[in-house]
Ligand code: SF4
């Protein structure tokens with residue numbers, strides 16, 4: 001009988017990194033379903049392509065470049081690939097998405113050290129990268145045509161609700177989109193920015209599974225609600241309603257799935273609160289006063305940069321020590 | 325958990341309890357034919373052998389003399405002949421230790437401790453008697469009890485630890501059920517030594533029968549406190565905080581907040597030393613785990629080789645395993661032994677035989693689970709990182725030495741980061757770099 005001496009504790013939860021990633025993918029699947037319903041097969045293809053290409057690129061990096069013979073895919077790349085796909089327009093050419101995935105996995109994730117080591121959310125950083133490199137493809141929005149095999153060549157492009165608010169004011173935005181449209185996803189925008197409701201359902205699954213740093217979305221959305229309530233009182237036509245801001249654009253996708261990315265968000269509860277409030281503040285500043293109608297991605301990326309400092313200065317009082 | 329619980333016990337985990345042997349009465353194990361008696365079965369300086377090869381010894385006869393103030397006497401667990409006084413490699417200590425090997429020649433002939441009249445003895449006489457009996461903390465820490473009973477500061481509260489929060493182990497549970505009348509005598513002795521008025525016993529709610537029995541039997545002399553079944557509820561600092569609300573300061577002792585904690589088995593050993601004049605040569609132990617054929621609770625002689633324990637008491641390993649883990653203690657903090665020649669030690673509350681669980685490890689994914697479960701409110705992921713980068717001073721600043729090595733962090737970690745392993749190593753290095761301070 002061989003006696004094993006691996007270190008204590010000798011029992012572990014059966015949980016694994018792959019299980020965590022699988023749960024995130026499961027939680028995003030309602031949003032993929034909604035996107036497919038509204039934008040057709042192309043949205044589904046982009047989502048799957050994002051996942052597979054990300055896993056392949058990571059596999060190559062780990063096995064060939066890093067010479068890790070024991071590397072087994074854990075799904076973290078697939079999460080990044082899917083999140084990026086959900087963050088582009090349905091009209092994005094597949095090769096543009098591929099460049100984005102390559103940037104996300106090779107540069108943002110692995111050049112920073114790989115799994116768990118990156119400072120910035122890879123999907124968001126890649127989104128900004130694509131926005132700068134392919135501004136037209138990344139800002140051409142189509143209305144949901146509801147045709148499964150539809151192509152977009154002959155379809156009239158549309159504006160996103162936030163862009164309408166910025167350019168034409170709130171009344172005009174509400175003539176084009178109802179709250180029901182926003183909630184159920186009948187709007188133009190990124191693939192994953194359609195149905196706030198289905199994003200929330202996926203999010204609740206993560207909450208149930210204990211996979212989410214719940215303080216972040218709570219403080220993020222809370223801050224957005226508070227600020228937009230105040231600004232609504234100042235000038236409703238210019239600034240829109242709180243509900244509009246919560247449902248429009250990348251708010252739900254960002255607050256529920258991007259800001260809560262485990263790797264790039266703070267570890268302590270206090271830190272998560274600071275992070276969430278920071279994201280909310282910056283998002284609204286950009287939405288109100290920035291040159292670009294949407295501020296979710298940038299605000300989260302900006303707050304990502306502060307995570308190491310936040311983690312450092314928000315460590316709670318250690319048992320038996322005096323509050324310092 | 326209610327609000328009060330939340331305030332008084334933070335974090336922790338709830339591993340499967342697997343108390344496979346909780347309804348098995350403690351049986352008296354047969355006497356082993358050979359015992360290996362380590363001179364180091366306690367925290368502090370090793371004892372020095374005082375017997376020679378070839379010498380006849382009786383059960384209870386002194387074989388190792390304590391060296392210095394923090395050390396403990398060691399006695400022969402059987403009647404027989406010393407066949408060797410030698411150094412053996414101990415997989416528990418990770419070094420060579422001195423041991424007296426005794427071959428049993430027959431039934432017990434006792435050499436008892438000197439008589440002591442508990443009613444009339446002074447506090448000092450009682451402590452000295454405990455010292456002569458070689459009693460150490462039986463919950464696993466093996467700190468010499470006579471030192472613990474003489475705290476540097478006055479204490480007003482005695483807490484009996486009946487939490488037994490480690491999965492699998494059931495010996496404390498059984499002792500409470502079967503030896504309630506004896507333990508209360510031990511409590512009287514400790515009360516007299518410490519001159520304390522208030523005595524509590526903390527028991528996890530998964531041992532309802534013990535809670536009920538002791539509440540009924542002990543009436544108002546000891547306050548029975550049901551504890552949430554949550555690991556590591558039985559860790560000294562967590563237990564004190566939950567029961568009294570007092571927080572042992574970082575780097576301090578329970579006496580700093582006026583408390584002394586004793587494991588129920590230790591209190592029983594104190595009673596046996598003072599009333600029955602028996603030194604510590606036998607203890608209660610759970611033999612358990614999926615890897616051993618027969619599981620049970622035993623009164624077993626210290627020094628019995630674990631190979632003998634598994635064969636004689638356990639009926640051998642369960643067939644079909646090619647590799648297995650034999651743990652001294654339970655699955656959360658137990659020490660895996662690398663040789664079955666290792667003997668039962670004074671602090672050995674259980675032997676757990678379990679198959680190895682597969683560990684799929686990746687880098688830390690910063691899920692923060694470890695931060696949420698750490699009962700000391702530490703940042704386990706960061707301690708692990710700093711420890712592996714050899715940044716010991718930075719690690720110490722964020723609580724390296726406050727870690728109680730409970731293992732909750734590694735238990736919960738989806739990435740299977742080995743926090744406890746790196747923390748233990750870092751503590752060792754840090755202490756030696758700092759010249760052994762703290
Ligand atoms: S539980 Fe493991 S993966 Fe999660 S933060 Fe802690 S060390 Fe990292």
Ligand code: SF4
Pocket residue numbers: 697698699700701702703704707726727728729730731732733734743744
């Ligand atoms: S860091 Fe130490 S005290 Fe905290 S959970 Fe891990 S082992 Fe327990």
